[in-house]
Amino acid sequence: MTTEQPESEESLGPDSHPEPYSIFTPVQKRWIIFMIASTSVFSPLSSFIYYPAISSIAGDLDVSVELINITITSYMIVSGIAPAIIGDIADIFGRRPAYILILTVYLAANLGLGAQKSYSALLILRMVQSFGSSGTISVAYGVVADISIPAERGSYVGAVLCGPNVAPSLGPVLGGVLAERAGWRWIFWFLSIVSGVCLASILVFLPETARQNVGNGSVEAECLNKRFLEYFTAEKLGRTKMERQKGRRRLHVPNPITCLKVLFYKDTFLIVWINAVFYTTYCCVQASLASLVIKIYHLTELQAGLIYLPFGSGCALAAYLTGRVMDRDFRITAKLRGVPVQKARGHDVVSFPIEEARFRSIWIPIAVSVASTTGYGWSLDREVHLAVPLILQFFMGFMISPVFNMCGTLLVDLYPRSPATAQASNNIVRCFMSAGGLALLQILIDRLGVGWCFTFFAGLCSLTIPMVLAEKKWGMQWRAARDSKLKAREALPQATTADEEQSAEMKSGGADEKAASSRVEEGNGVVRS
Numbered sequence: 001m002t003t004e005q006p007e008s009e010e011s012l013g014p015d016s017h018p019e020p021y022s023i024f025t026p027v028q029k030r031w032i033i034f035m036i037a038s039t040s041v042f043s044p045l046s047s048f049i050y051y052p053a054i055s056s057i058a059g060d061l062d063v064s065v066e067l068i069n070i071t072i073t074s075y076m077i078v079s080g081i082a083p084a085i086i087g088d089i090a091d092i093f094g095r096r097p098a099y100i101l102i103l104t105v106y107l108a109a110n111l112g113l114g115a116q117k118s119y120s121a122l123l124i125l126r127m128v129q130s131f132g133s134s135g136t137i138s139v140a141y142g143v144v145a146d147i148s149i150p151a152e153r154g155s156y157v158g159a160v161l162c163g164p165n166v167a168p169s170l171g172p173v174l175g176g177v178l179a180e181r182a183g184w185r186w187i188f189w190f191l192s193i194v195s196g197v198c199l200a201s202i203l204v205f206l207p208e209t210a211r212q213n214v215g216n217g218s219v220e221a222e223c224l225n226k227r228f229l230e231y232f233t234a235e236k237l238g239r240t241k242m243e244r245q246k247g248r249r250r251l252h253v254p255n256p257i258t259c260l261k262v263l264f265y266k267d268t269f270l271i272v273w274i275n276a277v278f279y280t281t282y283c284c285v286q287a288s289l290a291s292l293v294i295k296i297y298h299l300t301e302l303q304a305g306l307i308y309l310p311f312g313s314g315c316a317l318a319a320y321l322t323g324r325v326m327d328r329d330f331r332i333t334a335k336l337r338g339v340p341v342q343k344a345r346g347h348d349v350v351s352f353p354i355e356e357a358r359f360r361s362i363w364i365p366i367a368v369s370v371a372s373t374t375g376y377g378w379s380l381d382r383e384v385h386l387a388v389p390l391i392l393q394f395f396m397g398f399m400i401s402p403v404f405n406m407c408g409t410l411l412v413d414l415y416p417r418s419p420a421t422a423q424a425s426n427n428i429v430r431c432f433m434s435a436g437g438l439a440l441l442q443i444l445i446d447r448l449g450v451g452w453c454f455t456f457f458a459g460l461c462s463l464t465i466p467m468v469l470a471e472k473k474w475g476m477q478w479r480a481a482r483d484s485k486l487k488a489r490e491a492l493p494q495a496t497t498a499d500e501e502q503s504a505e506m507k508s509g510g511a512d513e514k515a516a517s518s519r520v521e522e523g524n525g526v527v528r529s
Helices: 026-040 042-048 051-061 065-093 095-115 119-134 136-147 150-181 185-205 258-264 266-297 301-306 309-336 354-358 363-381 387-414 419-448 450-462 464-528
Strands: none
Touching: 026 042, 026 095, 026 136, 026 150, 026 185, 042 065, 042 119, 042 136, 042 150, 042 185, 051 065, 051 119, 051 150, 065 095, 065 119, 065 136, 065 419, 095 119, 095 136, 095 185, 119 136, 136 150, 136 387, 136 419, 150 185, 150 301, 150 309, 150 354, 150 387, 258 266, 258 419, 266 301, 266 309, 266 363, 266 387, 266 419, 266 450, 266 464, 309 354, 309 387, 354 387, 354 464, 363 387, 363 450, 363 464, 387 419, 419 450, 450 464
């Protein structure tokens, strides 16, 4: 006895469909992931590479450091809003047009920042730079959802996030070296060169992956969705011209408010809140590190930049390993549920506890993050040997990063049709929450002391434990209710359209019958005469 499974983007269990979830080969997937991971570096790198040059920029432009700090605040505000627009663009028009837009804007902003000579130009161009860089990560999540099934998605997310996790540590070092040896303008010239190379690579080599545009990759792309390489070579990635999918969504003007609707669902809200709490802690630790160690251990600015490396090393290592852990957790959960992992077509997570699979191993990162954050604060408070806070920095990076990866991957699993938009909602919450945390950071340090300040942040992280429990226990139930409501809303316009078509057919049929009857009567009249 066989049961018929509904057709969807992802299918769990035995595969009755010969068509694979994605036609891209493993080598092609790795190349795609490498390119999008490279672009994802720009968002955190542009922020952290700027910090060592603050004093130099203030001196050259003859403004106060406080005014330069406003350019940091404005950068963060735009970075919270821009992904909402870019994510919607990527989900509507495709990944390539989104990448081309944001990288072009980013390149132009960097060129302007390197040439500008006034504070007003600096302020405006930093916001433009933020708009161009901040959408890269949300679009990257969309690409991962396009080419990978849930069983392997963790590894791909981990690979994509390696760059963004390392950038906050390398940024201050790189910025300090460039500002000291070549001048602060070379920070932006450097970003211009690197972003220009990435933009050229995207234009020539990156294939379109958005499923609403090319399906599983078998539909030939058009216009900007088509990589330039295909115009000059015979390589087509096995694509053929096909009829566009019937379910392709209607085009509309990108709306940044769209992503906020995601936050009104219980399961999504908990995931976003968990991620935001840990991101706020992460930002506060990074922001306070240099100033605290310079004050306590009397380090130079270059030495203070180097102390970011342990945290970044932990983040990079965790990003790689967490992907493998998530893939293992998926297999274990599928085995416990008696569900075979089918890699050909994909997986339908509607009847699968994906929340349980993704959060299966999250307890260790939360526990170690809480302990290491507390220890980090008190090691600085007691002014112990510098090696102690640096070691704790490594463990913080190694354990906070997995929380980001698990939450981000779960959001992609829950919104496979609009992953970039879902990630944009996540970005808005975490950026505004971290901005609030950074605004309170120095006040907490002055009022409570360093030890109690970071104990407070560790306590916030521990409060996410009940949220994880609730997500694992009721997440699948909430998701089912949400999907039912969405299907009902989608079915209503279709039913209305069907009724209108039926009514039109009935009217047309009635008109035809009247016309036929009239012709018969006319014919009879001729005979009678």
